[in-house]
Amino acid sequence: MIYILIAAVVFTLDFFVKRRIDREREPGEESLILKDRVIIRKYYNQGAMLEFLAKWPRLVQVFCGAALTVICVLFLFLLREKGSRGLKLGLALILGGGASNLCDRLTKGHVVDYFSFKSRFPRLQRIIFNLSDMFIFLGSLLVAVFHRE
Numbered sequence: 001m002i003y004i005l006i007a008a009v010v011f012t013l014d015f016f017v018k019r020r021i022d023r024e025r026e027p028g029e030e031s032l033i034l035k036d037r038v039i040i041r042k043y044y045n046q047g048a049m050l051e052f053l054a055k056w057p058r059l060v061q062v063f064c065g066a067a068l069t070v071i072c073v074l075f076l077f078l079l080r081e082k083g084s085r086g087l088k089l090g091l092a093l094i095l096g097g098g099a100s101n102l103c104d105r106l107t108k109g110h111v112v113d114y115f116s117f118k119s120r121f122p123r124l125q126r127i128i129f130n131l132s133d134m135f136i137f138l139g140s141l142l143v144a145v146f147h148r149e
Contacts, residue, residue, distance in 0.1 A: 003079060003092040010096025011103075014131040018104065018112040025114070037118050043128045044110040061105045068098045090142030097132035097139065 025042040032039060046057045048064070075091040078084055104111040113128040 001079075003075075003088045006089065006092040007096035007099070010093055010132070010135045011100045014097065014100040014135070015103070017131055018100070018114065021114040022112050032118070039116045039118055039125070040114060041116070041128065043113045044108075045113050045128070046110045049133075057105070057109060061102070064098065064102050064105060068095070068102055071095060071098065084146070086142050086146030090139040090146060093135040093139030093142065095139075097135035100132040101130070101136075 021040070021042050025040070027042050027044070030039055030041045046060075047055075048060050071091060071094055075088070075095055078088055078091065101111050111130065111132075113130045113133070115130070116125055116128045119125045
């Protein structure tokens with residue numbers, strides 16, 4: 001059951017960070033942290049990653065909801081088995097992050113993104129993330145590594 005707790009912590013952590021950013025920051029307002037390597041700025045993303053399908057936010061909601069449902073069912077079946085800790089952890093991270101982003105999509109019509117990495121390449125610097133995105137990415141890596149465990 002630790003994996004359900006991990007998913008809940010991921011969801012809760014990002015939920016409260018998004019809420020704080022949304023309340024305290026204006027769109028476009030920037031500040032640097034972590035030795036000027038990370039840029040904090042509020043951005044509303046109506047599409048999927050990199051604004052993919054931004055013109056069809058309802059389609060993104062449906063797709064994300066369906067994908068999250070499938071992952072949730074797989075996760076619940078996997079929880080009944082012994083072992084597969086890396087896979088369970090990966091799915092827990094994906095579920096927590098995915099649920100947080102889906103919650104944003106359903107309640108606000110967009111996802112609140114709030115940080116990017118300082119780069120000498122302007123195109124890379126324009127990509128804005130949230131913690132859920134990082135947990136989904138990390139979870140996906142774990143699933144890729146441990147899927148045959």
